[in-house]
Amino acid sequence: MVNGGAIDDLRARLADEARRLGFAAVGIASAAGDPLRGERLVQWLGEGAHGTMEWMDRRVEERASPQGLWPAARSVIALGMSYAPEADPLALAGERSAARISVYAQGRDYHDTVKKALKALARWLVAEVPGAEVKVFVDTAPVMEKPLGEAAGIGWQGKHTNLVSRQHGSWLFLGAIYTTIAFAPDAPHADRCGNCDACQRACPTDAFPRPYQLDARRCISYLTIEHAGPIPHEFRKAMGNRIYGCDDCLAVCPWNKFAESAAANRALLPRAELAAPRLGDLLTLDDAGFRRLFSGSPIKRIGRNRFVRNCLIAAGNSDDPSLLPLVDPLRRDPDPVVAEAAEWAAGELARSA
Structure with missing residues (x-):
C-alpha cells in the first residue's frame, strides 16, 4: 500500500x-x-x-x-x-476537611x-x-x-x-x-525504574504484592471508582481524604521532575472547584446536584451514591466534628451502602469531638 x-x-x-x-x-x-x-x-x-x-x-x-x-x-x-x-498532587494530604480528587479527574x-x-x-x-x-x-x-x-x-x-x-x-x-498500514515498529522502551521503589513505598494500602503487579482489590483508585459495595474496613483509615482515585504512586515517581505542565493539553486543565473541594459541600449533594456539578467530568460515571459513600469515609477521617450535622441525615439515606458509610463516619466523628 x-x-x-x-x-x-x-x-x-x-x-x-x-x-x-x-x-x-x-x-x-x-x-x-x-x-x-x-x-x-x-x-x-x-x-x-x-x-x-x-x-x-x-x-x-x-x-x-x-x-x-x-x-x-x-x-x-x-x-x-x-x-x-501544575500543583503538587500530594499537597492536600494534610487538609482533612478538603477532599482529594485524582489529578486526571479534575478537568x-x-x-x-x-x-x-x-x-x-x-x-x-x-x-x-x-x-x-x-x-x-x-x-x-x-x-x-x-x-x-x-x-x-x-x-x-x-x-x-x-x-x-x-x-x-x-x-x-x-x-x-x-x-491495516504495515509500519515498521519502533523499538520497545527499556525499563528505567532501576532500584527505585518509591511508588511501592508510597501506596497507603499496600496494593503492590510485588513490583510491576497491582492487586486492584487493595487499590484506592479501584475502591473509590470501580468498587460498588461498602469500602472494606481495613482500608478506610488509609483512604484519608481521597474521594476519587489516588495519585500517590504516580506523584512520587522521580521521572516526574522532567514532566512540564506546559506540555499538558489545555483541554484537560483542572476546574477550580474540583482542585480542593470542601467535604461539607459535597456531603449535601443529591442526585441532581451531583449531576450538575460533575457534568462533563469522568466522576459523573460513578453516580451520586458511590461518590457520597467516598465522601463519608473522608468525613470519618477528618477529625472535624463540625461535619456531624451533615453526616447524620445520611445515616437514613435510601441507599444502604451510603447509610452504612454515614453510620461509620458519625461514629468516628463522635470519637474525635
Whole structure:
C-alpha cells in the first residue's frame, strides 16, 4: 500500500499531525500478539487481582493481542496526551476537611478529549492513504494501552504498573489507533525504574504484592471508582481524604521532575472547584446536584451514591466534628451502602469531638 521512503515520510508527518492535535507522545508497535503479554494477563486474572472488574475477564484473547481483536490490523499507533499537573498532587494530604480528587479527574472527561483527537488523526491518516482502514480506542475496549505504549517506545510500565515517560513522567492519557498500514515498529522502551521503589513505598494500602503487579482489590483508585459495595474496613483509615482515585504512586515517581505542565493539553486543565473541594459541600449533594456539578467530568460515571459513600469515609477521617450535622441525615439515606458509610463516619466523628 505504501512503500520505501514514502512510508518513512508518512511516519514523520503522522507524528507531526499527532502533536498538532495535542498528543505529546507517539510511537508504533506491531499488531501481532505478544505471548508474554497474554501470559501475564491470564496470571493476573487467575489470581483474582482484578476484583469485581468482570469486564477484564471477558474477551481475554482480544485483549492480549491487537490481531485477536481485529485480525486485519498490521500496526498499532500508540499515543499519549499529557495531563502533567501544575500543583503538587500530594499537597492536600494534610487538609482533612478538603477532599482529594485524582489529578486526571479534575478537568473534563479525558475520554472525550482523547477520542476526538484520535478520530481526527485517523481521518487524516485515511486521507493520506486511501484504502487504509483504522479503528480508534481509548479505555473503552479490550485494548492493553500500557503494554502497547511500552512496545511502541513511548514509555515503560513502571513498578506501579502505569506507563512512565522520560519526558512526561507518569502523566499520560493513552489511546491507540489500529491500522491495516504495515509500519515498521519502533523499538520497545527499556525499563528505567532501576532500584527505585518509591511508588511501592508510597501506596497507603499496600496494593503492590510485588513490583510491576497491582492487586486492584487493595487499590484506592479501584475502591473509590470501580468498587460498588461498602469500602472494606481495613482500608478506610488509609483512604484519608481521597474521594476519587489516588495519585500517590504516580506523584512520587522521580521521572516526574522532567514532566512540564506546559506540555499538558489545555483541554484537560483542572476546574477550580474540583482542585480542593470542601467535604461539607459535597456531603449535601443529591442526585441532581451531583449531576450538575460533575457534568462533563469522568466522576459523573460513578453516580451520586458511590461518590457520597467516598465522601463519608473522608468525613470519618477528618477529625472535624463540625461535619456531624451533615453526616447524620445520611445515616437514613435510601441507599444502604451510603447509610452504612454515614453510620461509620458519625461514629468516628463522635470519637474525635
